[in-house]
Amino acid sequence: MRAEIEQLSDAAKQSIGLLRRHLDWDTADKRLAELNARSEDPALWNDPEAAQKVMRERTQLEEAVSAIRRLEQGLEDAATLIELGEMEGDEASIREGEEQIRAVQAEAARRQIETLLAGEADGNDTYLEVHAGAGGTESQDWANMLHRMYARWAERRKYKVEIVEWSEGEEAGIKGATLLIKGHNAYGWLKTESGVHRLVRISPYDSNARRHTSFASVWVYPVIDDRITIEVKESDCRIDTYRSSGAGGQHVNTTDSAVRITHIPTGIVVACQQERSQHKNRATAWNMLRARLYELELKKREEKANAEAASKTDIGWGHQIRSYVLQPYQLVKDLRTGAQSTSPGDVLDGEIDPFIEASLAQRVYGGGEAVEDID
Template identity: 75%
Template sequence: MRAEAEALRESIKQSLGLLRRHLDVDVATRRLAELNAKVEDPNLWNDADAAQKIMRERTELEERLGALGRFESDLDDALTLIELAEAEGDTASEEEGLAELRHLKSEADRRQIEALLSGEVDGNDTYIEVHSGAGGTESCDWARMLFRMYARWAERHKFKVEIIEETFGDEAGIKSGTLLVKGHNAHGWAKTESGVHRLVRISPFDSNARRHTSFASVWVYPVIDDRIEIDVKEADCRIDTYRSSGAGGQHVNTTDSAVRITHIPTGIVVACQGERSQHKNRATAWNMLRARLYEREMEIREAAANATEASKTEIGWGHQIRSYVLQPYQLVKDLRTGVTSGTPGDVLDGDLDSFMEASLAQKVYGGGPVAVEDVE
């Protein structure tokens, strides 16, 4: 047990050292002091946009510096507990200390990957768009399950979630849906989820209880702030208004408040029906279109653009990034990294961290499927 504790201690300290260097603690501490001084300025909110940026940067630095401090304190507490337990022969307390070290190791690994989210928009809020594939009701129901999965993932991480658009299927599920996930590094974490997701199960819509395979696609793209200029000509777009689908009260049912914008040169289509006001939906749809066009431009620039686009060309066999098997056995497997889970129910309830971490590590460190243990 002592050998395991020593190995965990060294690994955690190494991760903490990397995190401290990446953050540059001395510089971050001085910057936080500057931001705290600005926050005390009574004229701060004269410029609301500038004030919000200052508050966001301050909150981020406070969280990152605070997390490092808590890590070091928790590590010392766990090591002290193990040392005292060994001296007193208290096996239960010693195991408790080891369990805390294992937890700290997992969290340190996660934060080490998160520290490498240095892309221009990794720290931004993100849109998560889900589309059903061929297969009618079965596929629409699978799209609904994925839509809920990402909402639950976001809620687990204390991100704010808004439903921007939801087009319901004819009998069940959704044909498409868009979530806006707000929180630090929301896009950085979620961006690896873009691609086709495959479900295998006994269909609840088949009276003969046969096994069905369904597909749905997920696209993840960042919310673009004012720092990034994207020129969209209104003449290149077709704007349609329509009535929101599904329940939503008398206003939604009788007013063409939903907005769909088609960017004719690229064929990109975005839609918003989250607000009762057509004006607000139109503004949100324009922001979504700018975000999609930015993401498209970034994909073109990246060397892996062809592979990324290929994963989106067809919602069906041969293009999936992850398979979710509910029958005849229980397994979720990511086909890019090899990460698996034997508890699909947990995954569909938003437990996606192991998949996201492995995909991010693969992007950062390169190589094929990472060597990981199966998730029980």
């Protein structure tokens, strides 16, 4: 086998080995057998809450074990393909085997990052809010572009996306939107995306074709499940109802079914217009508020533990995390990690994993300083 291919193969084997050690392979294999046996016992569902915990653990462990086995099999198949190609002088087979090894290595590296998602709520579904900054139509269009970017990212991962709240822009784009993204580790993957995102481009809304800079904020907070209890006093809240508009469809516009809740002590505001029923929207809004308060509590814990410098500041217009330049050159750059891409079209189409992985690694391992912004 050629030296470069051997190096690739060795790197992939090392990554898979790290995954095995992190999972504690022998213990995990035994535990999965125990959970499989318990899941087949009809008596398990006598206690639905306990049964759900068992099934959740089983699903996650089975996925982790199966993934490692797939990676090992993929590496073995690639080595066989390369060996046959070398014996027969078939360069196409050798290249195909090399690409398979690269794919295995990339997947193993991604899963190594995923092992960092061990936070209290990392495995949960997540809410993601996008809000346009000052700047009217230009910023509202940018907010809509970010909404689409995250929706496309979620679709690539086979996550389910629901629109909880949507506020149309005055001429184009959106003033704001809240997405509910459902899938394992959705919050863990997206939690470092909170912050201000900056766009530089020639505005399609400027007849003089001048370059504009626009801002939009993103806020990510976890859906809380039955393991987490957050008490909220109704006397601390102001509840408003209003007529829904936008992405919910025409039928939601006929009554004051949308609900907005303001938590007076913290100033947190949540809104829901997902359903035509005010009762259902109110219930969802209360869940969103509890989730925001829980996220605030998580943030306070991080500050107290001094886990990372970034968690010590509130999200504000001065706290930019990433710049997207479309003109006069093309570059997306993360100001926390230095990660960058010269293909902003791909990034805005949902290919943001390199930025997410870099920020997660920095969050866990530390290191790195703020990077100078780009003009």
